[in-house]
Amino acid sequence: MAETRLWLEWLARFGYAARGAVTLVVGLLALLAAVSPGGDVTGSRGAIQTIFTQPFGVALIAIAAAGLFGFALWRLCQSVLDADGRGRDAKGLAVRLGQGVSAVTYLGLGIFAVGLVLGRGGGGADENESVRDWTAWLLTQPFGRWLVAAVGLAVIGAALGMAAQAWTARFREELSCDARAARWVVPLGRAGYAARSLVFLLIGGFLVLAAWQSDPSEARGLGGALLALQAQPYGRGLFGLVALGLAAFGAFEFAEARYRRIRPPRPEAAAAAVMRAARGG
Template sequence: MESITTSIPTILPSPAASLKAWARVGFASIGFVYLVLGVLATMAALGVRGSDTPNQQEVFQTIQHMPLGQVLLWLVAGGLLGYVAWRLAQALLDTERQGAAAKGLAFRGFYVFSGLLYAMLAFYAAKIAWYGRLPREDDASRSALRSVLHHEYGQELLALVGLVVLSAGAIQVYRAWSGKFDTDVQHSPFSYAQRRLVYRMGQVGYSARGVVLLIMGYFCFMAAQHANVNEIRDTEGCFQALEAMSPDVLGIVALGLVIYGVYMFIQARFPILRGL
């Protein structure tokens, strides 16, 4: 009996190992969401969907209509929470060793901001999975932003949100072209040619994601300047802005998001998770 009880701790995974596994599921969930989003946006650019650009709600609707769609939605929601847990570990445990100086705290604050965004996405996916259908659109997010504008410093707060999103977009583009992202995927399983391909995929994917965030941040900032919450644009509004430039521009960014989704699958399979 004693030998059995003493062997249990070695059988059960450690908290760090569990978090690593959960984070990997999170990377795969993000990859799946971006893959679906990119495919729908590519179809819009090609005219397959007419002029309808996809939004967040339609991405989950598409997943819901897949075989075992409800199960997939729950897996996506759970996986996104794994990504949130990893981001919070980066921020609170300082696994990236950013430190407590101003620059380090800024990066750790960004990890928290990123985690909160994906927590909201996980909640939305779980809500659809729970009801088994798309809940009636109540425009709660826009109502919340409208209440922010009614605050004494509402315009300043909304402008700050816009600047944070703009900064997040700029960071994505910077990571893409500085190669900073390349430290998140293992190189040893790949040949030189494969490493170069994965690197280029990361550059394209992060750039496309950065462009979408920059557009979102711009519209949010302008909404604060004009005190008009209706100027805020979600993913669909960003795609519409790109399509107004040219369907080719929309197509390039959409394909970039598809590539980003595939890149996240690669990161899920061969991650580098520091400090865990």
């Protein structure tokens, strides 16, 4: 049993590193676009494709895919099994719901990466198109506009949570590093959370706009939100700061891979959680 928990811990750390690599590429490409015409503003799937085109790209993406699946599994443990001890109150359930959404997101990224390795090309690489597709589907459902608006407001809520992390550096509580390491880890985390907060605020705002106008073309993914920011009057400087912040968050994820407190659930606790879920509470 101890070996299983140790295996899950290392898989989670590997996942944080893979997530960091993808985010770092997104930030660096955006930073290049901010300072020269040679950059490419893209989201996570575009970053994976960029890695794929590099020397040894197939091997790198295969490794990244394993890490992304590992991160998705860890997020699932955090969400379903409450590995972080968030509890079952409203705040804890909201955090765990967000972790569950993150698990699905990184599972999808892992599947996309595997598709590249297997030679299936870059189908579905446009994150904006994917976001618009599911927004369009959601709008066709009963109370669809309300559902899209609810998703948008949830994303805005997550953005505000990231802003709080940037302001308070509360993420430090989940890290096990000495004061010397904290001097560079904490600023990276604050800059990263601040940048992600602004990007997610834009994504949520676009979803609310899509709901208001009942127009899925208004929805944006990560790359679309960055492009919208870049296109604003006097937005180039802010865009450069956000790009730098995203790169900082990528570096921070590598620090999380090293220093984060990982508490894999015990098998008996996991079984009890599954039984509670099967009983509906």
